[in-house]
Amino acid sequence: MRTLSRDTAAVAAGVLAPFAAALVLVPLRDNVTPTNLALLLVVVVVAVAALGNRLAGAIGALSAAAWFDFFLTAPYQSFHIEDRADIETSVLLLVVGLAVSQLAARARTLKRIAVIDATHLERLHGTTRLARFSTSSDDIVRRVRAELTDVLDLSACRFEQGSLLGRPPRLDPDGSVKVQGWIWDLDRQGWPEGEIELRAVAHGRYQGRFMMKPAPGSVPPPLESRLVALDLAAQAAAALAEDGRTATPV
Incomplete structure (x- = not known):
């Protein structure tokens, strides 16, 4: 606006x-x-x-x-x-x-692009620094949730452990969103309804998923922002894998 x-x-x-x-x-x-x-x-x-x-x-x-x-x-x-x-x-x-x-x-x-890129770099650097010095994967998961909420303009974001249940829309590693196996046209259709899944995967192993709810009427961010979100989720997954456990839902 x-x-x-x-x-x-x-x-x-x-x-x-x-x-x-x-x-x-x-x-x-x-x-x-x-x-x-x-x-x-x-x-x-x-x-x-x-x-x-x-x-x-x-x-x-x-x-x-x-x-x-x-x-x-x-x-x-x-x-x-x-x-x-x-x-x-x-x-x-x-x-x-x-x-x-x-x-x-x-x-x-x-x-404007330079400012956005600098902001994204700071997000990734801050999360990496936390992962390096923190002894709690839960802290990293909370940090990633907050960063995802900001970078993707979400109204809510929660971390879910356990098995993959259901087939919600999913943010894939290439930055696209799939709904029932089909690539969703974000530019034309906006965000799909309901929560969107972002899987936290490290070394090919599933550690959990972030369930993200876009703010009503929000415009999907550009591909660069979605790729930053994927990198943030990977950092959370790496921390969970190092702990050898799945983080507690927050």
Whole structure:
């Protein structure tokens, strides 16, 4: 919801920010060349794209080109351009604005990915550190339950010992989810209903399973997050195998 609100605000900024900037530049149009005025509008487009996404940047580029034409090229207050140089500047403003907006949006995406990757690394490192120094596999299982709840946006997560009962949806080692033996389309269908099984396996031996319940309306996380969840479960399984017993359900 927070991402949606930010993107919506960025689209609105893409429409309004170039308009406001063009109005501010009106007093300068007799003393500053159109090319320099266009460059100032490009800065606004970059700011919009950095705030939002590619759509916001593209809208910002279109808006900047339109209001540059309307306010900053003769005849003023008209979308008609008489000077060929102004026409070329308007076209270049649009092209450059679109290009830099895409680059800015991509930079924002890469930054977000880097932050997510760093968070995942810290999850795995923290659990590994606990497994190295803890003498209780139950502590590790509890830690993994908490991490799974966070990384997969779950409303509940419990550890279950004993034999495998029933055929609930299962998160497989490749990060896919299977329902009754068929691969579930997470991108199109979202999480399947009910609890989802994540088996804790170490050295080919079953140690238990995490039964996970996604939060209502939550969007399935990307594959990278699901693979992190599998690694966390494997760490719990390794701790249980080292104890030579199955952890107490918690």
